[in-house]
Amino acid sequence: MxxxxxxxxxxxxxxxxxxxxxxxxxxxxxxxNDYPTAARADYVFGCMAANGQDQKSLRNCSCSIDVIASILPYEKYEEAETVLSLQQASGERMSAFKTMNMATTIVADLRRAQAEAEMLCF
The missing domain is CATH 1.20.5 (Single alpha-helices involved in coiled-coils or other helix-helix interfaces)
Structure with missing residues (x-):
């Protein structure tokens, strides 16, 4: 050659x-960046409602959803949010979502991502 x-x-x-x-x-x-803007905004609004309506909370909550998005694909985030909303409902049919192994695993993944975000952002 x-x-x-x-x-x-x-x-x-x-x-x-x-x-x-x-x-x-x-x-x-x-x-x-697979999280839709509306989902990110919804998270930030809820986070700010719990942590204060000021610039510091806006920065912390925006950081938090960015960290969660870096850990958990949107599809998994959406599944966890769905399970959480079903767990809040009452009735015999909804009780399965409180004890089902798959449901608790999905929510646990979201909780771990939220804990990581809290450590890094707040």
Missing amino acids: SFAAAIGLVSTLAAGSAIAQDAGVRAMADRL
Whole structure:
């Protein structure tokens, strides 16, 4: 293989690596930004209602949902929110959501993400 061919091969491999790395970065960014704006805003409003209606709370609560989003994909967050709302309902049919192993695991994942967010943001 000639020197020019070797340089061409290295350039091609480097370009392929850069494209793959760029695609990986885009995939990570998409995963971290998969929460709809309305869901983020809803979380921040609820968080501020519990922690105060000032700029500090706004920053802390915004940080909190960003940390949660970095840990938990939106699909899992949405499942946990659904289970939590079903757990608040009364009745025999809803009691399954309070004791079902899958439901408690889903909520536990959200609680762990919230705990991490609280440690980092508040």
